[in-house]
Amino acid sequence: MTAALAVITTSGLEDGVPRSRGEGTGEVVLERGPGAAYHMFVVMEDLVEKLKLLRYEEEFLRKSNLKAPSRHYFALPTNPGEQFYMFCTLAAWLINKAGRPFEQPQEYDDPNATISNILSELRSFGRTADFPPSKLKSGYGEHVCYVLDCFAEEALKYIGFTWKRPIYPVEELEEESVAEDDAELTLNKVDEEFVEEETDNEENFIDLNVLKAQTYHLDMNETAKQEDILESTTDAAEWSLEVERVLPQLKVTIRTDNKDWRIHVDQMHQHKSGIESALKETKGFLDKLHNEITRTLEKIGSREKYINNQLENLVQEYRAAQAQLSEAKERYQQGNGGVTERTRLLSEVMEELEKVKQEMEEKGSSMTDGAPLVKIKQSLTKLKQETVEMDIRIGIVEHTLLQSKLKEKSNMTRNMHATVIPEPATGFY
Numbered sequence: 001m002t003a004a005l006a007v008i009t010t011s012g013l014e015d016g017v018p019r020s021r022g023e024g025t026g027e028v029v030l031e032r033g034p035g036a037a038y039h040m041f042v043v044m045e046d047l048v049e050k051l052k053l054l055r056y057e058e059e060f061l062r063k064s065n066l067k068a069p070s071r072h073y074f075a076l077p078t079n080p081g082e083q084f085y086m087f088c089t090l091a092a093w094l095i096n097k098a099g100r101p102f103e104q105p106q107e108y109d110d111p112n113a114t115i116s117n118i119l120s121e122l123r124s125f126g127r128t129a130d131f132p133p134s135k136l137k138s139g140y141g142e143h144v145c146y147v148l149d150c151f152a153e154e155a156l157k158y159i160g161f162t163w164k165r166p167i168y169p170v171e172e173l174e175e176e177s178v179a180e181d182d183a184e185l186t187l188n189k190v191d192e193e194f195v196e197e198e199t200d201n202e203e204n205f206i207d208l209n210v211l212k213a214q215t216y217h218l219d220m221n222e223t224a225k226q227e228d229i230l231e232s233t234t235d236a237a238e239w240s241l242e243v244e245r246v247l248p249q250l251k252v253t254i255r256t257d258n259k260d261w262r263i264h265v266d267q268m269h270q271h272k273s274g275i276e277s278a279l280k281e282t283k284g285f286l287d288k289l290h291n292e293i294t295r296t297l298e299k300i301g302s303r304e305k306y307i308n309n310q311l312e313n314l315v316q317e318y319r320a321a322q323a324q325l326s327e328a329k330e331r332y333q334q335g336n337g338g339v340t341e342r343t344r345l346l347s348e349v350m351e352e353l354e355k356v357k358q359e360m361e362e363k364g365s366s367m368t369d370g371a372p373l374v375k376i377k378q379s380l381t382k383l384k385q386e387t388v389e390m391d392i393r394i395g396i397v398e399h400t401l402l403q404s405k406l407k408e409k410s411n412m413t414r415n416m417h418a419t420v421i422p423e424p425a426t427g428f429y
Helices: 002-012 035-054 056-064 080-097 111-124 140-160 175-179 187-201 210-223 236-250 263-311 310-369 369-420
Strands: none
Touching: 035 056, 035 140, 056 080, 080 111, 080 140, 111 140, 263 310
């Protein structure tokens, strides 16, 4: 029974997170219990206490200008983006507190790279991280609490923190507390309770102190007569009637007080007997469960051995086929690489061929096309027309110039003849 429970405990709770069959380990363990869903709340509360021991309020929250998280901040989903940023920032601070350099993540960093760095630091501390990294991307959950709790423990180890024995304060007994102590029942308190019952219930009870005093006085009065009294003169019938009359008044009632230690002892005995009776029944069920688990494990082990023996040849064939497949894949990769290189060379040759074809087409089209010749002929015709027009203009200009020269010559001749005076005309005067 103890061995089975030890196997279940060590295999299912290695990192503080209970697991189901085959989760994280190779052993066959029991399914998660009903309280596993609330385990993260316990881890989160422990984490908050460890952070307080590391003075994270003064050294982390105030410097980063962040709000203090609640006791269940990473256990419940509130704002995944904010929780993921808080998780990364707090993990980086704890890693630095544990003595390892770690760069503070920023809001725009790649979350996958940040989570990978955090998990690598966790493994460097010797802690297991047998869960997918996507579990940390949400910023909450049992895996987030587990990672932060591991970093907090490593930080406490690095700073040399040790848990000390608790020092309980010494309680000094005062007079008032002694007077109000209800653990022991005294005669004076009984008398006070009797007096209260007389005032409340209007019932007559005999005060023990008064009865004791009366008895003492009677004894003192009768001691002197003890030598004289040799025989009682009281009637037996009257004595019986007097006893019957006084008997109701002789009843003493004691109120039950929950603070009395005797009641606590009785309750402890009752609980002990109840636990022992329940333990007998529970032990039988646990022994039965242990036997069933042992038989099941033996059956599973025998079935595994049988299957392994039966399928050994098939497993060897499968391994040989896997080896052949790997060789074929390797040859395929090599051939594929050669094909890729030759395809690249072919594409380069095709590009050069296309360029040569384009140049040849351009030259052939330019050689067979008559459009340039037509343009040249049109240009020559236009030049001839312009030459004729220029000749006509030159002729007109020459004619105009000749006319102007002849006119100028005639004017000069006329002027010369006008200035000459004939001689005979002067003789007549």
